[in-house]
Amino acid sequence: METTTAVAPKPVVAPPPVATQPDAAPKIIARDVNVHYGDKHALKNVTLDIPEKAVMAFIGPSGCGKSTFLRCINRMNDTVASAKVSGLIQIDDQDIYDPSLDVVQLRARVGMVFQKPNPFPKSIYENVAYGPRIHGLSRNKAELDQIVEDSLKKASLWNEVKDRLNDTGTGLSGGQQQRLCIARAIAVSPEIILMDEPCSALDPIATARVEELIEEIRRNYTIVIVTHSMQQAARVSQRVAFFHLGVLVETGRTEQIFQSPHDKRTQDYITGRFG
């Protein structure tokens, strides 16, 4: 593992520049985050506050570092041998790159939904029950059954699968599989859900279902979504962060970013001049 991090400056973390300050209390703060993949400097001095219990969308042209930054938030970049992360990322004032931090626990707090639905090749029930079981979240089968049911309900999938919980998860449609993956993420009671282009493999109807689901759950979770669709960012998010060439160019309320961006690069991107 070559992932490194700077020592967290204590005691107080300076706020980001005014333009990046959210209205709500930040759940996640990032200060001067840099990521290198070998010689490639993929993320440059990113400083950002991500508000609690809201949706923040990361937008920007391909290769600008959106997924790289997203993967810093649950230390998924630890799994990339060439990745070196520096700077500070705190969740609720806790430095998530502190060497004493339990990464398994971190990933239970910070769930992730990927571009391509990736259910386990197991039953629908097992897909959702697996996380709560390994994290010891239930004392008996009845409690586990309840977690599975509640998670599938929150993911708007219960009615479609309640009579076939023993069928394989991979047999569901693409949209259902993605909602199953969201149920799986929800089942361990995360505080944060990271979504990396969660609808890019879905048709418009399945996409609409996932977007409705995000709207339904957003008040209970801090959600960060990477999307190539500005329409999607406008529909689901309350705040947007625009990245370009590894730099966080601008962040603000969604309507402000789309109606009156401060930076010409943001303006050019949202008006389709590049990307």
Ligand SMILES: Nc1ncnc2c1ncn2[C@@H]1O[C@H](COP(=O)(O)OP(=O)(O)OP(=O)(O)O)[C@@H](O)[C@H]1O
């Ligand atoms: N595992 C890796 N090894 C080497 N370079 C990488 C790796 N992952 C990403 N990169 C590079 O880092 C830069 C940022 O990539 P990243 O995937 O974060 O961008 P992105 O904005 O999410 O792009 P996209 O919208 O196409 O998914 C790109 O130049 C990419 O080629």
